[in-house]
Each structure stands twice: as C-alpha cells, then as structure tokens.
Amino acid sequence: MTNDISKKVFEKIKNKEVSPKPKWRFVLAHLLVSILLIVFIFVGALAFGLVAELLSQFDALDVLSSGSGRVLLLSLPYFWIILVLIFSVLGVVEFFKTKHGYKYNSRYVTVGFAALVIILGFGFYVIGFAGAAENYLEKNIPVYAGLVKTPSQFWSQPQSGLISGTIVSSGNGTFELQDQNGHSWTVDCGSANWEGQVRNEGGVAVKIIGQQIGNGQFRAEEISPWAGMEMMRGSVGGSGMGPEMMKGTGMMGY
Amino acid sequence: MRIKNQGNQMSEQIRDCDNKTDEELVLLTVENPEFYFCLMARYEDKLLRYVGRISSVGKETAEDLVQEIFIKAFENINDFDTKLKFSSWIYRIARNHVVSYWRKNKGEAQVFSWDDDDKFKNMFGSGEDLEKEIGTRLIVEKVRTIIGSLKPAYQEVMLLRYLEDKSYEDIGDILKKPVGTVGTLLSEAKKQLREKIKKENIKL
Numbered sequence A: 001m002t003n004d005i006s007k008k009v010f011e012k013i014k015n016k017e018v019s020p021k022p023k024w025r026f027v028l029a030h031l032l033v034s035i036l037l038i039v040f041i042f043v044g045a046l047a048f049g050l051v052a053e054l055l056s057q058f059d060a061l062d063v064l065s066s067g068s069g070r071v072l073l074l075s076l077p078y079f080w081i082i083l084v085l086i087f088s089v090l091g092v093v094e095f096f097k098t099k100h101g102y103k104y105n106s107r108y109v110t111v112g113f114a115a116l117v118i119i120l121g122f123g124f125y126v127i128g129f130a131g132a133a134e135n136y137l138e139k140n141i142p143v144y145a146g147l148v149k150t151p152s153q154f155w156s157q158p159q160s161g162l163i164s165g166t167i168v169s170s171g172n173g174t175f176e177l178q179d180q181n182g183h184s185w186t187v188d189c190g191s192a193n194w195e196g197q198v199r200n201e202g203g204v205a206v207k208i209i210g211q212q213i214g215n216g217q218f219r220a221e222e223i224s225p226w227a228g229m230e231m232m233r234g235s236v237g238g239s240g241m242g243p244e245m246m247k248g249t250g251m252m253g254y
Numbered sequence B: 001m002r003i004k005n006q007g008n009q010m011s012e013q014i015r016d017c018d019n020k021t022d023e024e025l026v027l028l029t030v031e032n033p034e035f036y037f038c039l040m041a042r043y044e045d046k047l048l049r050y051v052g053r054i055s056s057v058g059k060e061t062a063e064d065l066v067q068e069i070f071i072k073a074f075e076n077i078n079d080f081d082t083k084l085k086f087s088s089w090i091y092r093i094a095r096n097h098v099v100s101y102w103r104k105n106k107g108e109a110q111v112f113s114w115d116d117d118d119k120f121k122n123m124f125g126s127g128e129d130l131e132k133e134i135g136t137r138l139i140v141e142k143v144r145t146i147i148g149s150l151k152p153a154y155q156e157v158m159l160l161r162y163l164e165d166k167s168y169e170d171i172g173d174i175l176k177k178p179v180g181t182v183g184t185l186l187s188e189a190k191k192q193l194r195e196k197i198k199k200e201n202i203k204l
Helices: A004-014 A023-057 A060-065 A069-075 A078-097 A106-126 A129-140 A142-147 A243-249 B022-031 B033-055 B059-075 B086-105 B118-122 B130-148 B152-163 B168-175 B179-199
Strands: A162-170 A174-179 A184-188 A205-214 A217-225
Touching: A004 B033, A004 B059, A023 A078, A023 A106, A023 A129, A078 A106, A106 A129, A129 A142, A162 A184, A184 A205, B022 B033, B022 B086, B033 B059, B033 B086, B033 B152, B059 B086, B086 B168, B130 B152, B130 B179, B152 B168, B152 B179, B168 B179
Parallel strands: A184 A217
Antiparallel strands: A162 A174, A162 A205, A174 A184, A205 A217
C-alpha cells in the first residue's frame, strides 16, 4: 500500500487548495427541503379541503345519490383536484430528497401522503378553514372566479340541464321560474322528483336538474330546495330564501 | 494503521489511527483536516477496486476518479450523516461520481467490469490439475459473459453484495434504495442468473 492518491489529496488539503464546505450550508439545504415538504403537504391538503368545500356547495353528494353522474362530473372542481394531485406528487418527490427518505418504500410513502393530504384537507374543511380560504380567494383574486365555478354559476347551465331560481307562479304540472339572471322559464314538472320539503308554490327558491326543451322551456327531472345547501352557510334566513334575496347576503356574489 | 513516509508533515497524534473508527476519524477530521489522511489511506485500495469494477476505466483514470472522490468527500465532510457508516457514505459518493463521469464522457449506459477480478474467479474455486483449471477458466468466462448481460441494476447489487461484501443495509445506503428493494433486486438477479446458467447448460 503506497497511498499515492491519499498523499496527493493530503498535499492539496495542506496547501488549502481544498477545504470543507461550511456546515451551515448543509443545514440550510436540509432545512429548505423540510420547509418545502411542509408547504407541499399544506397546499395539497388545503386544495383537498377546497375540493370538499366546493363539492358540498354544489350538493355534489345529493347529485351523486340521485344517480346523475353527468351532473357530478360537471360539478367537480377540476382546478383544485389538479392542484391536489400536483402538490401530492411534489410532496412525495420532496420526501425522497430528505436525508433518510430513500429508506422508505415508495408505494407506502405515496399511500401515506395521500392519506395525510386527505385527513388534513378534510380537517381544514370541517373547521371551516377551507371555506374561509375559498371566500378570500373569491373576494381578492379576480382570476379565481374564472377558474372555479360558483354554486350560482354552476346551477345556471340550462344547456347542461341545470337551472335555479325562484318559482314565480305555479300551475298543474308546470311552474314559472325566474332564474338568477332574470330570465323566465316555463318548467314542466309533471314527472319530476321533488326532493326534501320543497313545494310547488310561489316564492320558493329551487335548483333543478333536467333538460332544456326549448327557448325558455325546461323539463325537470329533479327539483331540490336551493336553501338546503352548504351555500347558505353563514347567511341569515334559511329554507325558502331565494337566489334574488341571497344576493344581499354575499353568498351570491361569487 | 501506522502512517509512514509522511515525515514531519503530520503531527504525532494522528500517526496512529488504528484504534479509531471511521466515524471517529470523520469527527476528528472536522477539527483537524490532517486526520483525513487516515481515512483516505484506509479506503484508497478499496475505492480503486470499486471504481474499477463499476466503471471499466483504465488504472490511471480510476486513480484520477478516486482522487476526485476523496476531494469531494472532504469538501462535503460537514454533511456526513453520523447515522450512516462512513464506508457507505464514501461508496455512495464514489458511485455517484462514477455515474456522472460516465454520463459526461461516454453518454451511454454504464459498463461493469467482471474481468480479471480475483475475487470473482475465486467464487468458482481453483482447479487442482491443469484440466480442471482450464475447465474452471472456461466456466468463469461463460458466467462472466452471462452476468455482463444482466440489467445494470442487477449487476450493481450483485457486485456490491458478492465482490464488495456489503450488507443489504449498506447496499441500500450506497444506492439510496430501501433494504426491501435491495433484497428484491438481488433475488431477481440471482433468479435470472440461474435461469441463464441453466439455459447455457453450465455445470458449476
């Protein structure tokens, strides 16, 4: 053993041609990875909380139980779902950049991360943090309105079979509805399911799943009370409160 | 290990490193860089052999690479993770350095060297007479060709396990893979090797 290489390197060290990088640089680098990891988990969970929040605003579970998959697909907040996926993937990637991340099986880490984002995100939804964040985004980020449909926008898509508004007058198997944009609709409700305690009488606010059959004409398949939804959260009043009236509560101003 | 031929260049206290572990020497190196010589002396031959095995480069290039590896390890000594073995840490640096060298200079897949490796030959035992010796050599040659045809990931774990005598945990730390994955890779590698040996009708 001649140690020629060691001697050469040792000479360089002695002549101070090479020196160790300071410890703080490594500490900072590892700290940055940890901070990024926490940020990715937080944003992913918040995005999941917002998905839960928007789904509840759209009454997506009611729609699902009614068997209308088409409506559910329309109601999915794709923007936030994509963000959940992006930040979950970023979180997993960042985890493997930590000092000991490589020791863990990637399948378990991915499942663990998904579970963490879902649990934390659902927690954000339950405590109202996701709702507050959604309100903040709507009020302060103008671009946001273009990215995510509000409940009133969502339930104003007659071409997709969704309308909402207040019953103006009712008749036998039909009623007149004024939607949130002030348009009048003659709604055929002869074969429709009436959900909850909603009644066919003037002044009642409803949301309707069905089919546009002509100009200003709509055939209802399912009629639900507007006010039963999470979109009423935080407003005064309750059942029977029409979209027109809701404008004044800040709930319709998305 | 008594370090010789350094004359007055090194202080008395670091001449005898025998009773110190690698990890203790790392801590001492942080305080006094002269202790790094002891670590280099311990790993110089091992790394030269390892670099040769995973790179198929000539002796001079391998020496240059080991020199660069020692410098890189010294520059990053403050990042040494005390939960790791120093040997795993420096093997990891060596492996990554060779991979980047390979990417920069060859621009193609890394080639492992199983040639002229005494340890590899010894795995098959030595012949007692000339006929047996020639038979063994032929077998070694065939098996070497078969191993060389395995996926690089399989060759890499086999090399670390059987030629470098590393434990599963050490291999995991060197390759930055979970221990379970190392086990799976090794068992897949052995399975493929067995199948190919059987196909070639080689009797070991």
